[in-house]
Amino acid sequence: MADLSQGSTAAEVLAYLRTHSSEENRKGMQRFGIKVERALGIPHGPQRDIARKIRRNHERAFELWESGIVEAQFIASATADPARFSADNARAWAATFDSWDIVDGVTNLFVDTEHWKALIAEFAEDEREFVRRAAFAMIAWASVHRKKEPDATFERLLPLIEKHAKDSRNFVKKAVNWALRQIGKRSMALHSPALALAEKLAASNDKSERWIGKDAMRELNNPKILERLAKRS
Template identity: 30%
Template sequence: MTIDEIILFLKASSSEKFKKNIIKLGIPDEYTIGVPTSDLRKFAKKIPREKDFLMSLWKTNYHECKILTVLALKPKECSEDDIHYIMDGIVSWDLCDLFCKNILIKQDDFDHFIQRWIDSDKLFYKRAAFTLIASTSTHAALTTEKITDYLTLIELHSDDDQLLVKKAASWALRELGKTNEAAKEAAIKTAKSMQTQESKAAQWIAKDALKELPLLVQAPGRSRLISSKSKMGKNV
């Protein structure tokens, strides 16, 4: 399968309605084909998985081709140079989050990306740091010490008024709180501390996180806390 064949297949599978949704994410019209991510996940299993081929697919600049690249890349084959090259080509939150969940969180040293990017002045690098914290809470066994470290990072670096950063910071705060009851209380304490900051961004993040954190409960058979508003949570 060639790159041209992949693009032809994507164009044949495109939807004008879905294309408009993608453009709303900030993707230029000329780099949008209009294929749902659910379809791309199925198609990604059929394309070559050689890194050089996938990096060439990325270079087409089509949003869908970039998603296919991230879905098909083998995390352990990605060098730090590859990671920074891909990060520099990300221009939407969905691709940023997908890259974090599919590639970055599976790196042995993912934590150093959090530490390096958490105070970045680049939108998607900073969002990635918060997204990784959110993803870490479900992909790794976090110690109390590590949870405390991440909560501290969130509080220290939440003075950023960019909406995509604020949403990711709130997400990270909430996901850490779902780890266990102690983490929930620590996350609530962090959020309340953030409410006292002068930063409007920190206040926004705290308020958003506190919509869910106090509602978290432990359900039988679940390792993580869930919302008491969920179907299972209502029975707790």
């Protein structure tokens, strides 16, 4: 990585990425349901290392995003400036989402912006599969990273989870489940209402709701999770 630095241009980063492409890794990504048409097959660990090496540069981040290369887009999201990243920027990037992995990587940036709550509400009502997934990935990330946010903010998101739990599309359903589990693991105060919703969904006649609820119940009733939450309270 000696050839990359904070001053590296987008062209230099892209050239570096292309020299580290791996067809074997691309095949491995496919086995996890990741679309690889735009991917070079570089694991997330090295991508994060590159992002740390080149550091934040908002303009370069947009150049990397425009390349269309998945790894470059992940690095773009890790090196853009959240304070300068607008809601319209988020909408434009979300409109190109075509695989769960890019959604889950990029929404980490979205929750660091001041627009995150409005974007969750907006994206949740969007019928596009990966845009809706983005809403619930954002809830999951925010539950972990927005440590100063009051628990009440996340409790108010539970009805949104319930509303869209009937969406049976695989990548939406799994993100709704992820969001519910992360809210329930955020604090003891949130564990109870999240578990109550999981139990309600688990008893549903709807197949998607039932899967989300049962899976969330398993994790939220895990003794290790309960022990960790008890120590925090």
